[in-house]
Amino acid sequence: MHCLFGPLGRFLAHPVLHLALVIVMACPHARAGVTFRVSIDKSVHAGEASGRLVVYLIGQGSAVGPDPADGPFFEDPQPMFGVDVRGITPGVPMIVDDTATGFPAPLSELTPGTYKVQAVLDMHRDNSSWRHEPGNLYSGVTTIKFIQGDPDRVIDLTLSKATIVEDEKKRSRDRGETIEITSKLLSDFRGRQVKLRAGVVAPRDRDPARAYPAIYEVPGFGGDHTSAFRMGGSFQRAAVNSSIGQLYSNSFWIVLDPESPNGHHLFANSANNGPVADALIKELIPAIEKKYNLIPQPSARLLRGHSSGGWSTLWLATQYPETFGATWSTSPDSVDFRKFQLIDLYKGGNAYYQSAKAKNGAGVATVSADQPIPSYRLGEKEVMTILDENRMEEVLGPGNTSGQQWDSWFAVFGPRGKDGNPAAAWDAKTGRIDHTIAEQYRAYDIAALLRQQPEKYGPIFKQRVRIVIGDADNYYLNEAVSMLKQDVDKLNFIDLPEGVHGSITIVPGRDHSSIFGTKEIQSIPAEMAEHLKRNGHWPK
Structure with missing residues (x-):
């Protein structure tokens, strides 16, 4: 969930950008004439170019940035405008004007003031971040000024830079390495070659004759397998006798790549992303275990994930217990779709606006019926709404093609639309929920599956699932976890041969990030080590 985007830094690197000064003038809240x-x-780039062209702005005085193309920004949403372009050659102008999809309003309604401006042409659809795709084009940063009463102006921007993605093979292998295979399952689904990747951190002082257990980590939204290199460095710095140091010496840590054309695919088979879970289990894991001599047993395959990675690992642990033996899932994306963040997908009427009647159990209106539903908070302050977040995604990729958070959920949980893109669970403009589509989300509703089949899923939760989340989660994900906890706590089983090791912990006062500073998360390495010892995967 949002881990590498907006307030939590959805991109990983910032190239140094040139800053120039241009002055442009326009009238307020009328036809500005700005193009x-x-x-x-x-x-x-010498050949033809096609893709999504987005012009990003940052208003003077905003603390976000430093570069407009680092947006969208949750803490302080900024203007942005997008158009599709096809077959453009160098020197041929691409026009962004009032016909562009705009946020928060059309370009002609841009509030007077001074703005930093930057343009990006995303020519690929393989990743949630344009910065992680080689060859995308972007401009330097230009400062413009809109002043009331001045004539129409045309602002020229030149895409003079191209993204360069570091060659992973050139990284130091002492911190980790990348394994890459071609997936037949996903290649057949997409009709083109698809690679599966993982970042692998080998144990400290690895014994070539020893078979090791493995921890499989799924990154949060915007993350990928390359975080293994950073983790490898931190593991090396860990004291040998510390809990993480001991785990590092006795297991492989493997970071999976969850990116797809539709963003984070959650490692769940779906109509839009294809058999991504099957590809992981049937193709990638066997290849990893063969190359690195890993123990091919469920109890020797552990899962770890936060946010969207938390949902992914929870899904894998509950759906594939014959493959994975336990999970430590923190701050997972919505696990009960009666609280899809704050939306009731099944009984709610609108994803953007709060129903006053539903706000209070006694039917007393505590907010007006047209109050936007928040999607992100900082402490007690609501700073982003579901409406605005969806509108920004529409600028980046109309028709649910942005690869951003909500569009990625549409791709995983919903069907494919008639246009070939993920079908939305609600109308993009009005927020009205399409219950014929929302009902199909039940197949991925973890809490609903537990209620429907407690004898199947209950023992997994009791024995193998650990969930930790803060009750002040920025994205309100604690709401769904609280409901799941109630369902799990109601269950009792006489025979749990693995023992009761599962838990759902909701930590007071902690949010989506500060949860990492709690003893509940800091104790995870020791809990993983204890699991491996209990199952005979630790040296005596």
């Missing part, structure tokens, strides 16, 4: 004319520098 962005964007062209490609042939020195960075």
